Amino acid sequence: MRWTGFYLFTTREVPKDAEVVSHRLMIRAGMTRRVAAGIYNYLPLGWRSLAKLMTIVRRELEVAGCVELSMPAVQPAELWRESGRWSRYGKELLRIRDRHERDFCFGPTHEEVITDQVRHDVKSYRQLPLNLYQIQTKFRDEIRPRFGLMRGREFLMKDAYSFHADVASLDETYEVMGQAYERIFEACQLDFIRVEADSGAIGGSHSHEFMVVAGTGESVVVRCGSCDYAANQERAEAVLSPPRDAESAERPEPEALEDVDTPNQKTVEDVATFLDVSPSQIVKTLIYETDKGLVAVAVRGDREINDVKLGNFLDVEWLEMAGEARVREATGAPVGFAGPVGLGEDIRLIGDYSVRQSVNFVCGANRADGHNRGVNWGRDATPESWVDLLLVEDGDPCPRCGKRLQLSRGIEVGHIFQLGTKYSEPMKCVFSDKEGNSHAMPMGCYGLGIGRTIAAAIEQNHDDKGIIWPLPLAPFEVLVAPLQVDDPEVASTAERIYRELLEKGVDALYDDRDERPGVKFKDADLIGFPLRVVVGSKSLAQGHVEVSMRRGGERQSVAVERAVVHILDLLTVG
RNA sequence: CGGGGCGUAGCUCAGCCUGGUAGAGUGCACGGUUCGGGACCGUGAGGUCGGAGGUUCAAGUCCUCUCGCCCCGACCA
Structure with missing residues (x-):
């Protein structure tokens, strides 16, 4: 393929909203162009x-x-109605209607x-x-x-x-x-x-x-x-606190349940500081709204719930953190003071394993500006189930071998x-x-x-100059670039190398543009051809061309007659 | 869906606050000097300022509506 006949236009600038490297480079290299939000042309190079x-x-x-x-x-709605997904799939399903008012989706x-x-x-x-x-x-x-x-x-x-x-x-x-x-x-x-x-x-x-x-x-x-x-x-x-036999553990004596004033202490950090306990001694109660009603989840104060696990356990179609109004309705308190003690009948209470062993813990008191302390499971509240709902964090123990997770x-x-x-x-x-x-x-x-x-x-293969294609995915394996296209010697040598490469089955692009060397080099780096053959008048006078690899960037002077063989070698080695 | 922002030359953007001749860089065309890492000088073409309506003697600029696009959020009490 000859560059001038190929639809390939690189750019220096890129829209400011393109933030991710791969996106920027694909635009700059002339691989794709946005047609509408999330909809792209795949240009010849990208294709x-x-x-x-x-x-x-x-x-x-x-x-x-x-x-x-x-x-x-385009698919008929009837098939989706049969599977039940016409109603379940939600707004991600692009629904369209034909001239007979029949429903279809893309x-x-x-x-x-x-x-x-x-x-x-x-x-x-x-x-x-x-x-x-x-x-x-x-x-x-x-x-x-x-x-x-x-x-x-x-x-x-x-x-x-x-x-x-x-x-x-x-x-x-x-x-x-x-x-x-x-x-x-x-x-x-x-x-x-x-x-x-x-x-x-x-x-x-x-x-x-x-x-x-x-x-x-x-x-x-x-x-x-x-x-x-x-x-x-x-x-x-998560295996933060694996279940263990209650009797085998040494447990502190249960303390009396206490209701303490905690004015304006809404977050776990606030409460921990205010009551001088560590966040892990607090049981945080999160109120979720689901298609099957309200659910309260008790989890260690310093940890987070994995919504996907929760959704699977509850077998619900959707769930989300309940809004201010729903929380108030469910607990009688503003957000920040929910707790498992004395929750209403109409709300399920699920306990995460992380707090199963908690003793004499602190939690919200379901009233404004109040928390309970000395709370104990069984006596004061009992979740209907204990489940692993924890979002795994860096450094947690591996569920298989117990070593650290990354x-x-x-x-x-x-x-x-x-x-x-x-x-x-x-x-x-x-x-x-x-x-x-x-x-x-x-x-x-x-x-x-x-x-x-x-x-x-x-994303995985680039540098500040551009893309560094892995050979198997490169749009072209080799770029043959004559630096002076109007020099007959240069042009004919480059062209000969290019043709030989094609004959050997190499995927090569011939940069026949009448551009300055700098432009050709910048474009070559940007697009990221794994191999580049430069034919310039000066080195050609010595009987050499220059072969270089995009990854690593080392250049080698190679005798003109050896160039093709050398390139074939490099391509085989990878 | 909520919040914020942006639509001006092919592209990247300035101009808008404070209304009064449509701008820069880049790209493109032409001429010249250059010619191994995005050269330089000159000339030129290129715009219904996203769209509609309004205010005004006058709107890219102010107001209303609308369309498109982008970012953040829509999760932790």
Whole structure:
């Protein structure tokens, strides 16, 4: 490809609202341009990187036994009504109406459509298992799209769906897919980890996310420094105060329950200072509002609740911290003075493990400017359940080996989970077993963000000059840059090298622009071609061209006749 | 959805408070000097100042409405 014939325009400046490195660099390198909020053009250069990733994905999925197909972006509401998601999915589902006033949506995912297809064709256990995938445009009407391709509304996603005759088969495919994902991200040369993830209301025994390690990631990853435990923070188990036998522990004598005045002491820190206790001796009571009513959660004063765990335990569709008015209604006190003692009948009380062993603790008294001290479970209040609801923090003990956990940030580029019969059941995607009995097919689903993976690759591979592509994802492997295009000697040499590279199957771009050397160098660094061949009149007079690698940046003078061989060597080594 | 901010040349922005001739840099075109790390000089083209309405002799500037975009928040008592 010749630069002047390629639609490639770099810029020096970038809109000030582009804050994340990958976003800025993609705009500057001429890879993408925003069309609307969270909606982008993939320009030829960017599209080449996406295409390379898609090729890798297809290659590994074929190995894993997946079959590619393509499904529509626009889907009829009736399928979503059947699965129940038309009403449940919420505002992220972009709903549209055709000229006949029929309801459609722009697909955010394709469980309904694929299930509808498979139930039509597959009737017997003999036809299972199946694993179908597509790479296709999705639309999710995100509250706040941001960070360019990292969180767009319209985006490219590889989504695969597997169908099985039994759970064992699902388990097997799930593992195969996990390995395929590992091979994909390894092939992209990305630093990633596979973490346990929350499978949420979907149920299912397994769910894993694939995270590209990056400080700008939106997800928090919990890792053990000693063993291989790794989980999404939403999922990570807390073992702060493991349950133990009450009688085996030495417990202080219960003190009398006391009601003390704590004027204006609303936060845990305020109360701790005021009453001269440590925050961990305070039991904080959080009031949540859910679609199943109000819930009070007791947790150690210095810790936070993991809303995802809470939502899963309660099996609710939504929950949020109750507002000022609801808190007052529920506890009779303003925010800051809720406590487990004497809570109303209409509010459930759940205890987090972190306070199960608490004795003679401090908590809100459910009145303005008042707290209880000397509170004890059983005598003064009793949660209906003790549950792990804690948000894991840096330094907490590992649930597997007890060593310290570390928190880091990651970009979620892949998510695999077992759906079970969540869709096959309501949509009657059934098959006959050997005995002729009918069963809903257990399903798995496997997503991989194409654009997000490219963005993540840039987040992980750049410097102050620009992108440093991992070779497999680079839009072009080699840039051939003649510095003086009007010098016939320079031009013909550069052109010859370029042509030979093409003949050898190398993905090369020929910078035939009549630009000053500085401009060409800056653009080369910005775009991040892994290899660069510079043909300049001065070195050519010595019979040399210059070959350099973007990563590391070292330049080598190479004899003209050896240039192509040398480049091929470098490309093989990687 | 709540709060804040921004829409002016292809791009990045100034001008708005205090109403009176539409600006800079960059990019683009042309000419010249340059030519191995985003050169310099000169000339030029390029704008319904997001849109609608209002106030005014006069609106990019003030007011109202509207559309679009961005940021923060919508979580810890």
